[in-house]
Amino acid sequence: MENTNKRLDLGCFGTIVAAAGLSVFGCSIGATESMDSSATETTSNIRIPKETIRLLRTGQIDENAGTYLYAPSIMFDEKTHMYRLWACGSSELGDVIIFKSGKTLDDLNASPWTRALTPSVADAVAFDYSHTCDPSVIRVGDLMYLYYGGINMLEPEGHRPTRLSVAVSTDNGASFTRLHEGRPLVGPAWADWNGGYGIGQPAVVFAHGMYYMVYTYAWATDSMLRVIRSADPAFSTYEHVRDLWNGSTAAALSVDLVYDQSNDDFLLVTQHRGEYNPDRLHGSQVLIYHFDRDFFPANYNNSAESPITVADTHVSDFDASPDFLFGEGAGIVTNSRRELLRSLVDGKQTVTFAASTFLGPEQGINGPMMYATYVISDGGFVNMNAKTQPGHSHFTTGDFDGDGQSDVLVQNDLTGDVELALFDGLEVRDFRPFYEESNTAWRIVGSADFDGDGHDDILWHNNQTGVVYLMLLRFGERVAERIVYQEQNLDWSISGVASRDNSGRVGVLWRNRSTGQVWKMLMTSFDIVEQGLVYTESKREWQIVGYRDFDGDRHADILWRNNITGDVYLVLLQGLSVSGQGFVYREPNLAWRIAAVGDLNGDGKADIVWRADETGSVYALLMNGLNTPSGNPIYQEASLDWRIVGTGDFGGDEKDDIFWYNRATGQTYQLAMNGLNVAGGAETFPRR
Structure with a gap:
């Protein structure tokens, strides 16, 4: 790992797009524009x-x-x-x-x-x-x-x-x-x-x-x-x-x-x-x-x-x-x-x-x-009934109704349709359609409270045009939305969206897959109030696997893993500056993957959830900045059809829980956590 903080020429990165209505949200380019219209x-x-x-x-x-x-x-x-x-x-x-x-x-x-x-x-x-x-x-x-x-x-x-x-x-x-x-x-x-x-x-x-x-x-x-x-x-x-x-x-x-x-x-x-x-x-x-x-x-x-x-x-x-x-x-x-x-x-x-x-x-x-x-369809390219077909769902967690408990947005990767599940602990109290977006180039890339009203909002990115779009939510409903950015150089992609820092700004983290540069935007509502290059890691085997606050200073940090050596490296950020960095762990067995990050024990510091691809074992590391972490096995799920797709505080106890999805059946499951102990669990909303 290396740290390069000097400002570099980023080409077209930095293009601001004026606010526009929803008419451009759902535009299509390239492969979609010349397809035959005949039905199959x-x-x-x-x-x-x-x-x-x-x-x-x-x-x-x-x-x-x-x-x-x-x-x-x-x-x-x-x-x-x-x-x-x-x-x-x-x-x-x-x-x-x-x-x-x-x-x-x-x-x-x-x-x-x-x-x-x-x-x-x-x-x-x-x-x-x-x-x-x-x-x-x-x-x-x-x-x-x-x-x-x-x-x-x-x-x-x-x-x-x-x-x-x-x-x-x-x-x-x-x-x-x-x-x-x-x-x-x-x-x-x-x-x-x-x-x-x-x-x-x-x-x-x-x-x-x-x-x-x-x-x-x-x-x-x-x-x-x-x-x-x-x-x-x-x-x-x-x-x-x-x-x-x-x-x-x-x-x-x-x-x-x-x-x-x-x-x-x-x-x-x-x-x-x-x-x-x-x-x-x-x-x-x-x-x-x-x-x-x-x-x-x-x-x-x-x-x-x-x-x-x-x-x-x-x-x-x-x-x-x-x-x-x-x-x-x-x-x-x-x-x-x-x-x-x-x-x-x-x-x-x-x-x-x-x-x-x-x-x-x-x-x-x-x-x-x-x-x-x-x-095409799930796996076998057959049975094209995408709305009911399992295996093609993308999940985003956040408190979308402001009740202090995490909820889940489910985006169908085939149709673009989005559904919202509002949680009360292990129970789903409301599950309903939320939005239809037929252009599947648009993906939800993160959630955070951009406008400071106590309700998490949704950030979208179009992977064909580079346009970034923000939807502000209140009580689970859209109240305002617009384009906030466009990055025409598609080597840049969004690696993470973090909660508001101690100055009330949401961090949006980008990485350039060709150069390894890492760029950070600080936003309040629809405005980008500050941005800049924060790091460069040119070796492509290093991948960003988490963007959360790992040291408790209310600034999100960058967690990296090396796909060859298994090393885990943490870069601590404050605003646009690196405040510290270092190796925090090594797991040379690459069958163990970092499946999610979240604050499992409620100490204000994000922890690491690992899953073994070969056995299904789950292991948690409790983090404390750059200090040596402590950890234990916490769960065993032998069926590899079940995948960890996120974390969130579904019980409102300031401790993140683990959310699972079964790609074969479409089932979802919430595993309630209390530090390194499982506090409960239940199947949640209808199969997707």
Whole structure:
């Protein structure tokens, strides 16, 4: 950890937006603006039938794409408000990585292909002398990183493995320069390769402060998918996370990896190409495998070290249309960090994907690029009844009616609808609809008493436009609201909202994912009265896991955890100044995660609630500033479907309690606390 308090140039961070009405609250940009308006029918089947897929448009092949296309990587780049698409095409040099961009999917379709990375034909010993393929692209600040595979056909027959490496772009992905001096980042172990495919088909996402890569590792007799991660987007160093199933990649081509931030899940997208059959042209499928944040399937209970098998993994799949087969590879439209983008079409959540098409032997193996939508829902991408479907709820606690007891706002991540549960201890005395916001780019990011009336208010943030919106509440009802800020640089996100300090100001904490800078705003009502840079932590493995008052001075402090070492670090703040900092704990077992922070014993200092992902055990650390904390196990919940989603003083005794949510059933549960002791518990409001 390092402390950098000097003021830096923050680019567009600091743009103040004039107050406006609700008309802009719910605006949509990017992937949502050009979606097909045709309705898609819901289904309760395990497989979505072909009728739920709607072809938006078909792209074209030109002189830069050659005779075929495959392995698309597609994003809506929120930094430039452009769709960007990379794929592999053919050329006189060998297979090349090609690129196009457009403001809408129609513009993207009409724009010409250009060459972004070509084989290293000037270097006969280069690993990618003959072939560059399987692109995966992610944005990091002003740079874009390309992960790709390469082959050298000059190497002896039977000794031409695919290997993968990294390149970087300074022109928004139009062209790339090789990193690592043009050497492969990862290559096969020669002892077990023995003439197989090698290592390739990479896909990369950013999640939990780390870059995760999955790639195919195939040798002569078997194959697997391997997952690695690094704090460095160039993967100069990395660690092995997990090996997935053996024998699964023979029919799966060009893996795509997506992070679903709403559910803290990874989606692994592969494609199975069926044999050409003129009587059943829709014989191919796209397969979507679902993994938790540790790359375990949600229903995986095998503790053995062997790779996860397909049987362990929840998979959803869907057929192509009667008019085409999927070719080699399908890529889901994400944002530039490779996070899933959802769009609302006729009241149903959809995702857009790009795929090459297989039009039959007479037209070649791979045909034009196509873009389509399909309906999504909980886990399996089926049964799109979002209002009653569990697993997609986001919770915010606060005293919204001013009775001295915490309440809960529930936001449905699929519909945007918000409901309010007013509590009286373990009992819910009122549960009702609160607000409808159909644009799911808007998320509630925190609550605090911004106007000092004794009722907590709600802060919203739009993750596509950067607009910040404040709703003032009284007795559980909205009384005033407006835009208070806009941050167009979407590398900045809100890390926390804290209670009023001893000067009556609410703290809003931001962090820049590219630079590591931490910015603090102090607000009263709709006004930002003071703001500034308070800290910089450039190492991405350090993540902010709490923003509460840990030393009892009525100023919120910043709690950090290192996702590699397990170290816990506390930065004490007073206003915009750092008043102290230091390591307070270490838990090297990363299966233990900081699930929540809250004042469990009522001493005015926030404490830390831990949960073990493997066992379900819960452990509490009572904090006292930078002093060594004390702690004990406090609870055991073996079912990992139950997750801790927040804390709040539901009993009005000035001691925070722990709020739970079951993603599988939608149940909620309140665990009443008295320091390190459980004082009671009860299931709360209806399933969501």
